[in-house]
């Protein structure tokens with residue numbers, strides 16, 4: 001069992017590269033590593049190709065043709081929305097790499113259709129097709145895929161170099177261990193199991209694994225993104241709300257910056273009902289909209305609402321760092337975490353360099369998954385092949401949720417209480433969106449208590465162990481988020497401080513965080529102020 005490093009795993013594999021997570025970031029990492037000649041194993045908590053956010057949600061990519069003006073405009077927009085803490089060098093690299101790799105998809109046989117001018121275009125917005133196609137490419141490249149096989153912890157050698165991971169195979173009810181020269185964590189962001197589309201597998205596991213071996217995080221204050229859902233559903237496809245008029249119970253319009261920061265909408269939701277109607281969608285576009293996002297309209301039909309003709313009640317669902325920004329801080333252009341042997345990709349890694357503190361959903365996030373996956377996979381392949389054949393005693397590095405800190409194990413089923421309690425601190429719009437020093441400190445104190453609980457809880461059955469470990473990761477993610485939010489004493493992009501409503505020029509920097517029992521957050525001294533980025 002993973003909880004006890006002295007027990008043998010029931011399935012043991014060797015590889016040059018282990019990729020943990022099989023969403024777009026993990027798929028691109030595995031594909032790239034395999035094409036570099038590495039022996040690659042990919043493990044996923046669910047089924048690679050249908051699990052995770054992208055496969056369920058549908059994705060548009062930040063695919064801007066290689067035209068200086070177009071790209072300059074795209075980058076400037078993201079810089080402005082993101083609060084001027086982006087990095088133009090990274091933005092340009094992501095645009096370049098994404099364009100190249102998507103072209104490659106076309107050459108690999110991804111179906112194309114005709115645009116208005118009769119040209120051939122890739123339509124990868126239908127993510128179930130895209131992810132199924134990616135799975136096929138990954139398999140044909142020779143990658144071994146273990147589905148329904150969540151990782152629990154990383155393995156490291158005596159020098160602290162990451163050299164594999166352990167986990168369980170849920171369907172086969174057995175444990176696995178993969179010894180690998182390098183590891184890419186691509187486990188996605190964290191939605192704190194809010195039931196947002198595809199997001200319940202995204203519990204921050206990879207961020208916790210990485211922090212346990214000393215990696216740091218960045219931008220965790222930008223973790224408070226809430227998606228819009230038709231009330232009573234979990235359909236958080238939000239692309240069309242740009243065409244919406246929003247109103248209160250009494251029909252009065254809600255004013256302010258509605259689609260970007262969403263703070264006025266979220267504020268109104270605290271006082272009563274909030275409604276939307278896509279009345280600003282041009283008539284001729286309406287059938288096209290329906291065809292382009294069938295899952296959204298299937299839900300609308302089911303609840304008997306015509307979003308163009310009548311207003312419908314909406315609600316909000318926490319999408320956390322999936323549509324937010326924070327994650328592992330990468331320290332070089334290859335998405336290295338700074339811990340030997342460990343690389344990060346996709347939502348697991350901070351995206352501040354391309355979108356700052358604003359959401360990158362709707363395009364940059366998917367592009368980040370493609371490009372960071374490519375870079376991490378390539379670097380991991382090089383590193384993994386270099387150390388091939390070197391043998392060492394490996395130890396499991398996981399703590400909270402799998403190895404009780406003080407000898408005592410928690411009660412069976414204790415994870416349910418942990419989950420309920422961490423959700424009470426994170427799902428609350430009052431605490432998570434409208435932040436104040438007092439609310440953040442109160443919440444952090446509660447979360448510290450939960451962390452102590454997770455440090456002494458382990459589940460009995462394999463599935464229960466998984467739940468406890470997920471809770472530990474969600475608690476850790478919440479503590480890094482709120483510790484970072486306390487340090488940023490201003491309002492910038494999605495980070496809203498009620499007690500500091502203005503943006504402070506002096507805080508045009510990034511915030512790093514980390515730690516396990518003692519969580520910390522501070523200004524990123526290595527990065528310094530981002531003034532060269534100001535427009």
Ligand SMILES: Cc1cc2nc3c(=O)[nH]c(=O)nc-3n(C[C@H](O)[C@H](O)[C@H](O)COP(=O)(O)OP(=O)(O)OC[C@H]3O[C@@H](n4cnc5c(N)ncnc54)[C@H](O)[C@@H]3O)c2cc1C
Pocket residue numbers: 020021022023024025026043044045046047048051052053054055057058059060061062149150151152186187188189196197199201202203205206236237238319322323345346347348360361362363364365366367369
């Ligand atoms: C409703 C919605 C719509 C969106 N639309 C867009 C869009 O149009 N454009 C855009 O750019 N972005 C969009 N986004 C964001 C985008 O989907 C994500 O940024 C993208 O999916 C990230 O890819 P990923 O591979 O990092 O993570 P994911 O796609 O979430 O994949 C993570 C994978 O890791 C696995 N995993 C988790 N924990 C473990 C573990 N312990 N062991 C093994 N495996 C594990 C999961 O099962 C999952 O398969 C949207 C998000 C949402 C919520």
